[in-house]
Amino acid sequence: MATYFHFAPAVALAVAAGTRTVGWRLMLLGAVCAVVPDADFLLVWLRFDPYSGTYGHRGFTHSLGFALVMGLIAALWRRPAPYSWHQRGLAGLYLALCTASHPLLDGLLDAGICNAWLWPLDGTRHCLGWRPIPMQHVALWGWVRLGTEMLWIGVPLVLLANGGMALRALHRRWRAPIRLVSQPVATGVKSVGFGIRPNLPDVRETRFFRERKETNRRLQRRRRVEAMDWLGRELRTRRISQGAGAAWDE
Numbered sequence: 230m231a232t233y234f235h236f237a238p239a240v241a242l243a244v245a246a247g248t249r250t251v252g253w254r255l256m257l258l259g260a261v262c263a264v265v266p267d268a269d270f271l272l273v274w275l276r277f278d279p280y281s282g283t284y285g286h287r288g289f290t291h292s293l294g295f296a297l298v299m300g301l302i303a304a305l306w307r308r309p310a311p312y313s314w315h316q317r318g319l320a321g322l323y324l325a326l327c328t329a330s331h332p333l334l335d336g337l338l339d340a341g342i343c344n345a346w347l348w349p350l351d352g353t354r355h356c357l358g359w360r361p362i363p364m365q366h367v368a369l370w371g372w373v374r375l376g377t378e379m380l381w382i383g384v385p386l387v388l389l390a391n392g393g394m395a396l397r398a399l400h401r402r403w404r405a406p407i408r409l410v411s412q413p414v415a416t417g418v419k420s421v422g423f424g425i426r427p428n429l430p431d432v433r434e435t436r437f438f439r440e441r442k443e444t445n446r447r448l449q450r451r452r453r454v455e456a457m458d459w460l461g462r463e464l465r466t467r468r469i470s471q472g473a474g475a476a477w478d479e
Contacts, residue, residue, distance in 0.1 A: 238330035245393020291332035292348035300325025
């Protein structure tokens, strides 16, 4: 098993998805789910099942079925308000992926027994065809183990997190509205940067900017109405005062 970095996939997925999708509380819960499968050592210690049994180490807790169950429980456990079913489904998917990352990392090690991937359909142990992480003859604890895990697990996860952040940045930039800020000229074109673009309406203006424009228009209209009301009251007051003065003179 990976000694130091079983929690790391949860952090990398959270960073790649962004804080708006995965908050720090959900990230901590994902880190716990990524470590939970090794609780099967307790069943071995209690002699509930032998080490290589279905309920031993790398048994049912290292299966895809167990990961799906963990995600389903988490999705149903979260309170309906203020979370929607969409948000709870994303949280369940995230925790299921965190749980499944544990047997995946164990399966990539070239040491140790195989996982019961298909439990509860099949309790047979299955090994991955590609096990590149060299852990044979490496002690379970120590600097050599830490360095090997940092190279083979930490570096790819850092690349995954940075790749997710880059994709989110590109997505925000692609969806951002095109704001053409310049002064119109008589030829019907406007200057944008170092080039000339037609003076056409901004077709990619977002709903936020449209609503803000509409709010500004309503506010200006209301101010004009209030100014006209004030002017009318002033004129009526002056007329009344002038009439009263004329009557007093007579």
